[in-house]
Amino acid sequence: MQNDLDTNYPELDIQILGVNGAGRESGNASVTSGRDIPWLQDDESDVWTSWGVTYRDVVIVDADNVMVGAFNLTTYDLRNSDVYDALTQIFVDTASIPDFGGDFNEDGNVDAADYTVWRDQVGGPVPPGYGADGNEDGFINQQDYQIWNTHFGESIASGSGANPVPEPATLLLALLALASVPVRMRHR
Numbered sequence: 001m002q003n004d005l006d007t008n009y010p011e012l013d014i015q016i017l018g019v020n021g022a023g024r025e026s027g028n029a030s031v032t033s034g035r036d037i038p039w040l041q042d043d044e045s046d047v048w049t050s051w052g053v054t055y056r057d058v059v060i061v062d063a064d065n066v067m068v069g070a071f072n073l074t075t076y077d078l079r080n081s082d083v084y085d086a087l088t089q090i091f092v093d094t095a096s097i098p099d100f101g102g103d104f105n106e107d108g109n110v111d112a113a114d115y116t117v118w119r120d121q122v123g124g125p126v127p128p129g130y131g132a133d134g135n136e137d138g139f140i141n142q143q144d145y146q147i148w149n150t151h152f153g154e155s156i157a158s159g160s161g162a163n164p165v166p167e168p169a170t171l172l173l174a175l176l177a178l179a180s181v182p183v184r185m186r187h188r
Helices: 002-008 025-032 047-051 081-095 112-121 142-151
Strands: 018-020 039-041 057-061 067-072
Touching: 002 081, 018 025, 025 039, 057 081, 067 081, 112 142
Parallel strands: 018 039
Antiparallel strands: 057 067
C-alpha cells in the first residue's frame, strides 16, 4: 500500500509506520519478515490506552498526530480490493484536509470561537493546540487577526477558499496494534 500511495499521491507524503505493543516484542521478526515498512516497538507509552487500540487496528492520524480514525484489519481484509481501495481513500482524504489560516481552535471552521481564542492569547507565544501561526513568528498578534478575518466563514466541509493541497510534511501513522501475528498486505 505504501508503494501505491507513493506512486499515485506523491504530493501528499503519506507515510505508513508499524508499531508493536509493549510486551509483544517476540512477534516483531515474523511481522516484519519480507516487508520494508518502518517498524517501531512501543515500550511504555500510553498510546494503546489513549487511542483505544484493539488487535490489528490501523490508526490514522493527521499531520498534527491527532487520531482521525481507525480501521481494523481483522474485520476488513485488505486482500479484498474494495477494502484495500477504501483504506487507501481514507489515507488520501485525511492527507487532503485543507490547511487554511484563522482556525485557531482547530475545529475545521473559522468562526467567532477562533476570534475568542485569538483575543485571549494575543501578545503571547503560540500555545500547544493553537491553530497555525499565520505569520510564523511564534507570537499571536495583529497579523493572525487579519488571517482570521480573511478566512472568516470558511470550513473544511465547504472548502471555501481553502487550499486543497496540504502541507508537504503530512504524516499519517498506520498503527498495527498488537501486531504479533503476521499481516498479509497485497501489493499492486
